[in-house]
Amino acid sequence: MLRIRRVPAMLAALLALVATAPLAALPPDPVDVSAVDRPGDGGAAVFVRWRVPAPDETARAIVERSRTVAEATREGAAETPWILVAEVDPLLGQGDGYLVTGIPNSKGDRHASDEIVFRVAFIGTDGERTPAVEAAPVVARANAFLLDKIPLAIVCVVVSASVLAWILLSRAGWSVKIRRIAALEAIDEAVGRATEMGRSVLFVPGIQDMNDIQTVAGVTILGRVAKTAAEYDAKLEVPTARSIVMTAARETVQSAHFAAGRPETYDESSIRYITDEQFGYVAYVAGRMVREKPAACFYMGAFYAESLVLAENGNAIGAIQVAGTAEASQLPFFVAACDYTLIGEEFYAASAYLSGERDQLGSIKGQDLGKLFAAGAIIVGAILATLASLSPSGPMAGASTAFRAFFGG
Amino acid sequence: MTTKNTEQTPDGMRGFFVRLGRLDRRWIFLAMGLSIAVPILLKLRFPEVPGPMARATFDSIESLPDGSRVLLSFDFDPASKAELQPMANALVHHCASKGHKIVFMALWPLGKQMADQAIKEVLLEYHGDKYEYGTDYVQLGFKAGNEGVIKVLTTNVAEAYPTDASGAAASGLPLIADVRDLGSFDLVSTVSAGYPGAKEWVQYGRESMKPEARLTSGSTGVQASQLFPYYPAQLNGLLVAVKGAAEYETLVTEKYPVDRNSERLEQGRIRMGPQLVAHLLMIALIVLGNIAMIASRGTQGGAR
Amino acid sequence: MLRRTIPMLILASAGLLLIVAKFSPFTVSWQETVLGWFNILAAVAFVLGAGNLLAVNLEQISSRRPGWAYAAITLFAFAVTLVVGMFKVGAVPNGMHPDIHLAGAHDVPQAPFGWIYDYMLVPLTSTMFAMLAFYVASAAFRAFRAKNIEAILLLGTAFIILLSQTAAGMFLTGWIPEDSVFSFLRLDVMKRGITEHVQTAGMRAITIGIALGVAATSLRLIFGIDKSYLSKT
Numbered sequence: 008m009l010r011i012r013r014v015p016a017m018l019a020a021l022l023a024l025v026a027t028a029p030l031a032a033l034p035p036d037p038v039d040v041s042a043v044d045r046p047g048d049g050g051a052a053v054f055v056r057w058r059v060p061a062p063d064e065t066a067r068a069i070v071e072r073s074r075t076v077a078e079a080t081r082e083g084a085a086e087t088p089w090i091l092v093a094e095v096d097p098l099l100g101q102g103d104g105y106l107v108t109g110i111p112n113s114k115g116d117r118h119a120s121d122e123i124v125f126r127v128a129f130i131g132t133d134g135e136r137t138p139a140v141e142a143a144p145v146v147a148r149a150n151a152f153l154l155d156k157i158p159l160a161i162v163c164v165v166v167s168a169s170v171l172a173w174i175l176l177s178r179a180g181w182s183v184k185i186r187r188i189a190a191l192e193a194i195d196e197a198v199g200r201a202t203e204m205g206r207s208v209l210f211v212p213g214i215q216d217m218n219d220i221q222t223v224a225g226v227t228i229l230g231r232v233a234k235t236a237a238e239y240d241a242k243l244e245v246p247t248a249r250s251i252v253m254t255a256a257r258e259t260v261q262s263a264h265f266a267a268g269r270p271e272t273y274d275e276s277s278i279r280y281i282t283d284e285q286f287g288y289v290a291y292v293a294g295r296m297v298r299e300k301p302a303a304c305f306y307m308g309a310f311y312a313e314s315l316v317l318a319e320n321g322n323a324i325g326a327i328q329v330a331g332t333a334e335a336s337q338l339p340f341f342v343a344a345c346d347y348t349l350i351g352e353e354f355y356a357a358s359a360y361l362s363g364e365r366d367q368l369g370s371i372k373g374q375d376l377g378k379l380f381a382a383g384a385i386i387v388g389a390i391l392a393t394l395a396s397l398s399p400s401g402p403m404a405g406a407s408t409a410f411r412a413f414f415g416g
Numbered sequence: 417m418t419t420k421n422t423e424q425t426p427d428g429m430r431g432f433f434v435r436l437g438r439l440d441r442r443w444i445f446l447a448m449g450l451s452i453a454v455p456i457l458l459k460l461r462f463p464e465v466p467g468p469m470a471r472a473t474f475d476s477i478e479s480l481p482d483g484s485r486v487l488l489s490f491d492f493d494p495a496s497k498a499e500l501q502p503m504a505n506a507l508v509h510h511c512a513s514k515g516h517k518i519v520f521m522a523l524w525p526l527g528k529q530m531a532d533q534a535i536k537e538v539l540l541e542y543h544g545d546k547y548e549y550g551t552d553y554v555q556l557g558f559k560a561g562n563e564g565v566i567k568v569l570t571t572n573v574a575e576a577y578p579t580d581a582s583g584a585a586a587s588g589l590p591l592i593a594d595v596r597d598l599g600s601f602d603l604v605s606t607v608s609a610g611y612p613g614a615k616e617w618v619q620y621g622r623e624s625m626k627p628e629a630r631l632t633s634g635s636t637g638v639q640a641s642q643l644f645p646y647y648p649a650q651l652n653g654l655l656v657a658v659k660g661a662a663e664y665e666t667l668v669t670e671k672y673p674v675d676r677n678s679e680r681l682e683q684g685r686i687r688m689g690p691q692l693v694a695h696l697l698m699i700a701l702i703v704l705g706n707i708a709m710i711a712s713r714g715t716q717g718g719a720r
Numbered sequence: 721m722l723r724r725t726i727p728m729l730i731l732a733s734a735g736l737l738l739i740v741a742k743f744s745p746f747t748v749s750w751q752e753t754v755l756g757w758f759n760i761l762a763a764v765a766f767v768l769g770a771g772n773l774l775a776v777n778l779e780q781i782s783s784r785r786p787g788w789a790y791a792a793i794t795l796f797a798f799a800v801t802l803v804v805g806m807f808k809v810g811a812v813p814n815g816m817h818p819d820i821h822l823a824g825a826h827d828v829p830q831a832p833f834g835w836i837y838d839y840m841l842v843p844l845t846s847t848m849f850a851m852l853a854f855y856v857a858s859a860a861f862r863a864f865r866a867k868n869i870e871a872i873l874l875l876g877t878a879f880i881i882l883l884s885q886t887a888a889g890m891f892l893t894g895w896i897p898e899d900s901v902f903s904f905l906r907l908d909v910m911k912r913g914i915t916e917h918v919q920t921a922g923m924r925a926i927t928i929g930i931a932l933g934v935a936a937t938s939l940r941l942i943f944g945i946d947k948s949y950l951s952k953t
Contacts, residue, residue: 280772281773366945
């Protein structure tokens with residue numbers, strides 16, 4: 008039986024327990040809350056950091072930020088001075104911190120935000136929220152160099168260095184052997200055939216404008232074809248889908264006629280602008296092919312859906328066809344329907360190959376070194392990924408992740 | 417219409433196949449024309465079983481909270497309309513059925529007209545009572561610049577589109593008045609026929625979207641091979657050609673059926689009938705061509 | 721000398737500058753600016769192209785060369801579309817500015833320009849694109865021959881893809897359970913394997929080669945090693 012003297016003490020203890028129960032469910036406030044501008048970026052991103060004193064009692068972390076000057080003037084802004092950024096796992100604030108992106112730039116400075124204050128509050132396991140703790144104001148600023156582009160910079164330097172190195176080496180007399188590219192060897196044969204048959208040569212430089220490197224490569228090959236046509240006295244037709252390409256093609260063909268010693272045979276009207284509209288252009292070219300029946304057709308440049316229409320029409324009229332494009336999706340059509348096809352990088356190597364100059368051939372060798380580098384990276388990455396999958400928690404997993412992260416994966 | 421052949425042609429079945437190898441292409445064109453026309457006229461339909469990519473596209477939109485803000489880019493023209501308009505229509509119907517707020521734009525000059533068609537035939541037809549211009553949907557129209565437009569959108573939508581397609585100030589349209597950049601959208605979907613299109617959206621737009629936002633694409637069969645590497649890491653969903661459109665239509669119309677003009681949301685499935693017959697014809701032609709090649713081995717005039 | 725030196729200098733400086741500009745947020749937008757300049761140039765050059773179109777077709781009509789009727793149709797279509805579009809003939813008045821004719825909408829079906837688009841451009845371009853189906857069939861008949869091992873593999877792949885893209889794929893192998901040991905024999909599974917692994921690998925390899933080709937070509941042009949684009953006259 009209870010002694011009467013102990014009842015007040017027990018009552019007091021019970022009261023204390025009841026009074027403190029709600030406070031015991033609330034986790035401790037966030038500690039060491041700070042916000043730092045993310046380094047090496049274009050602005051608009053900040054790392055928010057905090058420590059979690061009692062992880063077992065903390066369910067979520069709420070990250071909020073103050074309004075910018077522009078946001079503060081909006082209707083209703085006064086009632087809600089804080090904008091909810093995210094509700095996240097509380098442990099995300101440790102280490103580097105939680106990355107907040109999309110911070111608006113200041114009106115006066117496109118590369119920096121206003122001063123922003125971030126604050127963090129915790130939600131306990133019972134759903135109760137702690138008071139928010141503010142960090143010192145931070146400005147999300149753009150930095151001079153984008154750190155996430157370092158891998159791209161390294162690859163650029165490696166590829167450029169290998170190309171330039173081989174140019175210098177070939178100038179110094181190193182042997183540069185390039186394998187025979189049948190499509191380019193066939194240019195003379197095709198133009199000669201057209202001359203024998205008394206029919207024209209058709210050259211289609213693609214349907215894109217001069218800002219596309221494929222068109223530049225195509226016009227370069229046009230110069231070679233035009234020179235051969237001038238030497239053989241064959242009629243060359245060049246319908247273009249862009250006005251600037253027409254101008255560039257005219258310059259190129261005229262230069263080719265001069266180089267061949269036949270300036271009087273240059274006919275400006277054989278290089279004409281048709282239309283920008285893709286299928287309007289191919290309708291003209293297809294109709295022209297069926298009526299004029301050129302003996303040789305060259306398709307060199309950027310092509311899309313019209314590639315098969317051109318190639319099949321050329322096949323129907325019995326022309327010898329040489330195609331070259333870097334549009335990977337159109338290559339199968341050209342390969343199926345044309346006599347010779349320059350696939351991807353062969354097309355870009357064409358101008359160097361046709362020139363025969365040591366410098367340019369050296370650049371092709373340098374490009375091959377770049378390919379070796381890519382192949383090596385693929386093999387290393389594949390081995391690391393395979394080893395990582397066999398041992399997900401081993402050191403290879405970390406190496407594989409780091410390797411992928413370096414290349415932007 | 418077979419070509420005359422002066423070379424020696426064997427007799428019998430072998431000779432038949434050798435002559436078949438020299439078949440005038442016009443017979444092939446006629447066969448292809450019939451294989452497309454007859455199923456259309458007979459209204460041949462086949463059941464579609466949606467594949468994982470169509471499901472992923474469907475889930476990307478379905479899992480968004482109702483009323484999310486989505487950007488639909490119509491990057492194709494009338495030439496690809498037959499292949500892409502069905503999936504575009506299904507996309508619009510799906511987004512509207514979820515009550516998503518839709519911003520239409522185009523990177524191709526004639527893409528705006530494709531979007532107008534989807535708005536007229538699908539959005540206003542089936543959801544006109546719930547969708548009000550400016551608040552629930554906006555047509556921004558075409559903007560020249562190819563991938564440059566996407567790059568501007570990554571930082572400042574108002575700079576790329578100060579007005580909508582009809583010239584109304586963007587700041588006066590509630591749906592986009594507070595849109596800052598691509599990060600303001602919960603979903604970006606492009607229906608693309610080539611350049612500029614899905615690849616450019618992945619290369620230039622993906623990074624600026626919110627990490628939890630979705631990027632999906634519908635593309636022609638020819639272009640799809642360039643997009644497979646991006647699925648599912650950068651592209652959350654990918655619809656490929658008419659097959660993808662038909663699969664996606666199946667998913668959308670099963671969940672959100674319509675009670676009138678249902679053929680507007682069945683165009684992909686309608687096209688699967690001729691696709692089946694045409695593909696079978698192609699297989700038959702390939703087999704016949706190879707038999708002709710084997711049959712003509714050893715004769716002077718080989719099959720072409 | 722100026723005709724060759726100045727273009728080379730412009731190309732070299734612009735090329736190097738834009739490469740370096742890619743790596744800093746302060747200059748990363750320069751590429752769009754330059755692209756904008758190019759678009760302006762291309763728009764101005766369009767006038768040049770239109771002038772050339774007129775000149776060539778008029779000459780063909782006046783000399784009555786074979787096919788001159790096509791030239792006449794071309795010029796007629798060009799003139800009508802230009803006038804109807806530029807002056808917004810028959811445009812639907814703008815609700816906000818009904819008195820200003822040029823504020824009207826001319827690209828709607830009710831306006832002549834929209835009519836030209838809906839009933840001429842759309843059917844014509846769709847027709848040209850649809851012709852691909854016929855050409856694919858004739859190309860397949862002519863070119864897909866099993867002459868060697870690679871061609872046989874190609875044909876087998878083609879058959880799998882052609883069948884799996886249609887209901888025939890489900891009809892032929894859809895009965896094989898997806899979770900069975902033999903699920904790899906399903907045509908849709910084979911198609912996925914081919915497109916996601918084999919095709920993707922090949923496409924990536926070609927793309928890497930193309931990217932390196934672009935890099936090498938650009939470096940040749942930037943450093944003036946390839947001068948074939950310059951006039952030699």
